[in-house]
Amino acid sequence: MIRDALLLQLGYNATLVTLGAALLGMAAGVGGTFLFLRKRALVSDAISHATLPGVALAFIVMVALGGDGRNLVGLLTGAAVSAALGLLIVTWLSSKTRLAEDAAIGAVLSVFFGFGIVLLTVIQTMTAGRQAGLEGFLLGSTAGMLRSDALVIAVSAALTLALVLLMRRPLTLASFDPEFARSTGQNVTRTDLIMMALVLAVTVVGLKIVGLILIVALLIIPPVTARFWTERTDHVVLIAGLLGGVSAYVGAAISAAMPNVPTGPIIVLVGFALFACSLLLSPARGVVSAYLRHRAYQRQVHLRQGLLALAHGQPIYERLTLRLLRRQGWALPDGVATPEGQGRAARAMRDETRWQVIRRDPAYEAAAARYDGLTPIESVLTADQIAEVDSRIEVAT
Amino acid sequence: MTLTLATKDGLAAQDAARDKSPLAIRGMTVSYGQKPAVFSVDMTVEPAKMTAIIGPNGAGKSTLLKAALGIVKPLAGSTTVFGKPVARVRDRIAYVPQRASVDWDFPTRVIDVVLMGLYPQLGLLGRVRKSHRDAAQHCLERVGMEGFATRQIGQLSGGQQQRVFLARALAQDADLYLLDEPFAGVDAATEKAIIKVLKGLRDAGKTVVAVHHDLSTVPEYFDNVFLINTRRVAEGPVATTFTDMHLQDAYAGRLAGAQMDAIRAT
Amino acid sequence: MNGSEFVPLSLVPMLTGIFVAVACALPGNFLVLRRQALIGDAISHVVLPGIVVAFLLTGVVSTWPMLLGAAGAAIIAVVAIEAVRRLGRIEAGAAMGVIFTAMFAGGVLLLEQSDTSSVHLDVEHALYGNLESLIWLDATGWSSLWDPVALAGVPVELPRMALTFVGVALFTVLFWRPLKISTFDEGFARTIGMRTDLLGLALVIVAAIAAVAAFDAVGSIIVIAMFICPPAAARLMTNRLEWQVAWSVLFAVIAAVLGYVLAGYGPLWLGLVDSVSAAGMIATVSGVILGLAALFGPHRLRGSAAPIG
Numbered sequence: 010m011i012r013d014a015l016l017l018q019l020g021y022n023a024t025l026v027t028l029g030a031a032l033l034g035m036a037a038g039v040g041g042t043f044l045f046l047r048k049r050a051l052v053s054d055a056i057s058h059a060t061l062p063g064v065a066l067a068f069i070v071m072v073a074l075g076g077d078g079r080n081l082v083g084l085l086t087g088a089a090v091s092a093a094l095g096l097l098i099v100t101w102l103s104s105k106t107r108l109a110e111d112a113a114i115g116a117v118l119s120v121f122f123g124f125g126i127v128l129l130t131v132i133q134t135m136t137a138g139r140q141a142g143l144e145g146f147l148l149g150s151t152a153g154m155l156r157s158d159a160l161v162i163a164v165s166a167a168l169t170l171a172l173v174l175l176m177r178r179p180l181t182l183a184s185f186d187p188e189f190a191r192s193t194g195q196n197v198t199r200t201d202l203i204m205m206a207l208v209l210a211v212t213v214v215g216l217k218i219v220g221l222i223l224i225v226a227l228l229i230i231p232p233v234t235a236r237f238w239t240e241r242t243d244h245v246v247l248i249a250g251l252l253g254g255v256s257a258y259v260g261a262a263i264s265a266a267m268p269n270v271p272t273g274p275i276i277v278l279v280g281f282a283l284f285a286c287s288l289l290l291s292p293a294r295g296v297v298s299a300y301l302r303h304r305a306y307q308r309q310v311h312l313r314q315g316l317l318a319l320a321h322g323q324p325i326y327e328r329l330t331l332r333l334l335r336r337q338g339w340a341l342p343d344g345v346a347t348p349e350g351q352g353r354a355a356r357a358m359r360d361e362t363r364w365q366v367i368r369r370d371p372a373y374e375a376a377a378a379r380y381d382g383l384t385p386i387e388s389v390l391t392a393d394q395i396a397e398v399d400s401r402i403e404v405a406t
Numbered sequence: 407m408t409l410t411l412a413t414k415d416g417l418a419a420q421d422a423a424r425d426k427s428p429l430a431i432r433g434m435t436v437s438y439g440q441k442p443a444v445f446s447v448d449m450t451v452e453p454a455k456m457t458a459i460i461g462p463n464g465a466g467k468s469t470l471l472k473a474a475l476g477i478v479k480p481l482a483g484s485t486t487v488f489g490k491p492v493a494r495v496r497d498r499i500a501y502v503p504q505r506a507s508v509d510w511d512f513p514t515r516v517i518d519v520v521l522m523g524l525y526p527q528l529g530l531l532g533r534v535r536k537s538h539r540d541a542a543q544h545c546l547e548r549v550g551m552e553g554f555a556t557r558q559i560g561q562l563s564g565g566q567q568q569r570v571f572l573a574r575a576l577a578q579d580a581d582l583y584l585l586d587e588p589f590a591g592v593d594a595a596t597e598k599a600i601i602k603v604l605k606g607l608r609d610a611g612k613t614v615v616a617v618h619h620d621l622s623t624v625p626e627y628f629d630n631v632f633l634i635n636t637r638r639v640a641e642g643p644v645a646t647t648f649t650d651m652h653l654q655d656a657y658a659g660r661l662a663g664a665q666m667d668a669i670r671a672t
Numbered sequence: 673m674n675g676s677e678f679v680p681l682s683l684v685p686m687l688t689g690i691f692v693a694v695a696c697a698l699p700g701n702f703l704v705l706r707r708q709a710l711i712g713d714a715i716s717h718v719v720l721p722g723i724v725v726a727f728l729l730t731g732v733v734s735t736w737p738m739l740l741g742a743a744g745a746a747i748i749a750v751v752a753i754e755a756v757r758r759l760g761r762i763e764a765g766a767a768m769g770v771i772f773t774a775m776f777a778g779g780v781l782l783l784e785q786s787d788t789s790s791v792h793l794d795v796e797h798a799l800y801g802n803l804e805s806l807i808w809l810d811a812t813g814w815s816s817l818w819d820p821v822a823l824a825g826v827p828v829e830l831p832r833m834a835l836t837f838v839g840v841a842l843f844t845v846l847f848w849r850p851l852k853i854s855t856f857d858e859g860f861a862r863t864i865g866m867r868t869d870l871l872g873l874a875l876v877i878v879a880a881i882a883a884v885a886a887f888d889a890v891g892s893i894i895v896i897a898m899f900i901c902p903p904a905a906a907r908l909m910t911n912r913l914e915w916q917v918a919w920s921v922l923f924a925v926i927a928a929v930l931g932y933v934l935a936g937y938g939p940l941w942l943g944l945v946d947s948v949s950a951a952g953m954i955a956t957v958s959g960v961i962l963g964l965a966a967l968f969g970p971h972r973l974r975g976s977a978a979p980i981g
Contacts, residue, residue, distance in 0.1 A: 123955020
């Protein structure tokens with residue numbers, strides 16, 4: 010069943026929704042990257058929660074005008090308007106009052122959502138027991154979706170993705186280095202506005218698929234995951250788009266195959282699984298490799314410090330240092346150097362002395378900048394340079 | 407660069423000096439990521455003196471202080487204060503952080519910040535008595551801020567903020583004062599006021615250690631210097647240690663000629 | 673007010689609302705000042721997976737397992753956020769966003785996969801609670817307040833919330849000085865021997881306890897609103913922490929009372945038949961209070977902060 014879904018064999022609607030979700034996931038991954046790089050990831054949480062009163066009001070207005078209130082385009086328009094208002098208030102509170110942005114975000118998301126709940130209870134009264142179906146906007150539901158709705162979602166997801174790709178370059182520049190972007194004459198305020206409009210579009214389009222509580226995950230998790238795999242902004246954008254697309258595609262397919270699995274949560278969990286793997290296993294920034302690197306580094310530092318102490322004839326005070334020296338066979342349990350340890354210590358001392366010489370000489374500034382207490386000087390200087398340095402040491406002593 | 411092997415007697419003398427020292431750091435290495443900010447640094451501060459920690463930007467001056475106090479976790483090394491581990495003598499230490507390290511928009515008044523220095527006396531629930539308020543007010547007077555007690559801290563100038571921090575340290579009535587860049591971005595009047603207070607502390611037998619970046623004022627303000635550039639470069643009295651050679655060691659070529667001239671002129 | 677109607681129907685929800693609001697607003701003051709306002713957001717989202725797991729483990733819907741499950745989830749979330757932030761070197765907001773959405777999604781999925789049709793456990797309930805249902809059936813009027821038989825029938829949410837409020841208030845009073853000092857200047861706090869890491873964790877745990885105790889009665893939305901809106905509004909009214917906390921308590925009480933009354937009677941005044949969600953209305957009122965403070969509060973603008981450097 011899941012295989013069928015992944016291969017898009019579950020009928021026209023399910024296929025449309027799955028493809029729409031994948032497009033939306035890509036747009037969210039790319040758009041979310043800019044938000045993440047500007048350190049404003051949770052602004053999207055305020056935006057998404059702020060859609061609820063808009064959806065509810067749109068429903069009420071459409072019913073009041075004689076419609077049945079469930080027109081998707083109408084509901085999404087309402088969502089966009091109130092989300093924009095919420096965003097405006099976040100910006101106003103954090104720029105015009107002394108409140109910090111996190112407080113502004115929290116206030117807007119809870120108050121808008123609370124007001125939305127009030128309106129939902131009003132709707133319950135209006136429809137008198139008839140399901141308005143708005144609960145689907147909380148967690149997303151794609152089961153039993155109308156064909157027209159599926160089309161609306163697929164098309165608007167495609168449009169959002171196109172918009173994101175179109176704006177990729179100025180957004181990358183502005184989020185990587187706003188100062189530089191400004192100096193090249195780019196209007197960063199406007200770029201920020203475009204970024205927010207993109208986030209808004211992703212949120213609104215994603216309401217029906219992922220739901221307003223979890224749509225932030227689609228904007229946040231892929232960029233955070235991508236960050237583990239590269240240091241380059243343009244690559245983060247690319248990888249985040251890919252990860253977002255894959256999570257949404259797989260999640261939507263699973264949900265299509267198993268109707269009692271809600272779409273939003275499963276998409277989020279697929280994305281989170283990718284994140285967890287990256288957090289643990291990424292070679293450059295992963296937890297496992299970072300831990301191993303840190304341990305190795307700490308060992309090196311202690312050994313080096315121990316050797317220098319031996320060279321100075323100082324006792325070894327730290328137990329870890331002594332233990333490491335003993336394990337290498339460089340010192341005896343009472344802290345006295347073995348013959349090999351003496352040789353090592355003398356070499357470490359000589360290295361350190363050479364470093365001292367080049368660190369005080371402006372001519373070697375570039376090489377000296379690589380001093381970290383551990384790098385052997387042979388790796389930064391040529392043999393001739395070392396000979397030159399040594400000649401100065403002899404003069405000094 | 408003289409590499410004499412320490413004799414047994416020499417070692418014993420070193421240990422004795424460390425035990426008496428208000429602040430003795432041994433084998434301190436602190437690293438942010440894989441690049442050490444401070445590498446295998448020893449420091450033995452002389453009692454009842456004013457010591458400046460100097461070195462180029464990013465040389466690990468502030469990091470050394472923070473690691474000594476346990477604010478950042480060192481990779482290796484240990485600190486003793488008056489011969490004891492820091493945790494056992496906290497009441498004898500007063501620390502003045504960099505001014506920019508706190509949020510000055512915090513809703514509180516000048517006098518409340520100074521009263522924070524009395525927390526070790528007051529404890530969780532001890533009542534703030536008139537004697538405490540008077541003590542705090544007196545500390546404000548010593549830094550020339552007596553008129554600002556009820557002022558909201560966000561309304562102070564940079565120099566005034568620094569003086570409030572110093573007043574809080576005075577309220578702690580410590581024996582060792584550690585200051586992180588106390589003169590950074592303050593006006594001339596504040597600088598004078600602060601140095602007067604610090605010299606007063608020293609004359610009363612207290613020990614003062616300050617991270618400092620203005621080389622031209624070192625001889626005028628301080629008794630001792632500690633030069634650092636990731637590693638310890640030199641430490642000792644200004645007259646013998648604050649020399650061209652050591653400055654060259656610490657700053658390499660990064661000291662502008664004009665600056666060197668200014669130092670020589672003093 | 674007519675006691676025979678007010679006491680059984682409105683007294684308990686109103687008091688519960690007040691205790692919830694104040695219990696959340698107290699730690700909220702410090703969270704807002706520490707730029708951790710959104711911890712409340714994260715905690716309230718992970719309450720759902722906590723209660724679902726507790727239900728799956730015990731098979732019953734009963735108070736204590738669920739409270740423990742929710743508290744456990746809150747602590748796991750806080751630890752996980754901290755771990756992601758430090759180990760992955762990810763900015764705090766993004767780390768929060770990853771963890772709480774994933775946990776919430778897990779909770780929803782578990783809920784949908786398990787047979788909870790027989791019990792009262794659903795997502796909407798966890799989101800906006802049901803304050804109005806806290807009816808005191810045994811009460812006949814004000815005199816019931818002195819009637820031990822009637823008192824035995826008070827909905828359990830009220831004494832539970834009152835106890836939580838007392839605990840939170842005690843924590844705030846007892847640790848007032850360390851909280852204040854470490855929130856203002858963490859480095860200094862450490863040099864005088866404070867365990868700032870433990871204190872920060874304790875603050876978050878206290879906030880989590882308040883959120884967990886509150887969610888059953890009022891849902892998670894009002895919890896977030898009460899963590900943030902009253903303290904944020906209070907910050908705009910004064911420049912002293914002591915007064916800020918006092919203002920926040922006042923605002924929390926006003927929001928709870930006014931929100932409950934408006935939800936119950938507002939629609940009637942507008943000619944509608946049924947009442948609306950009290951939790952939603954309390955959040956809405958707190959937002960209006962914040963809006964007014966942001967427009968007219970005497971200390972709404974940043975002080976003439978001295979230029980740095």
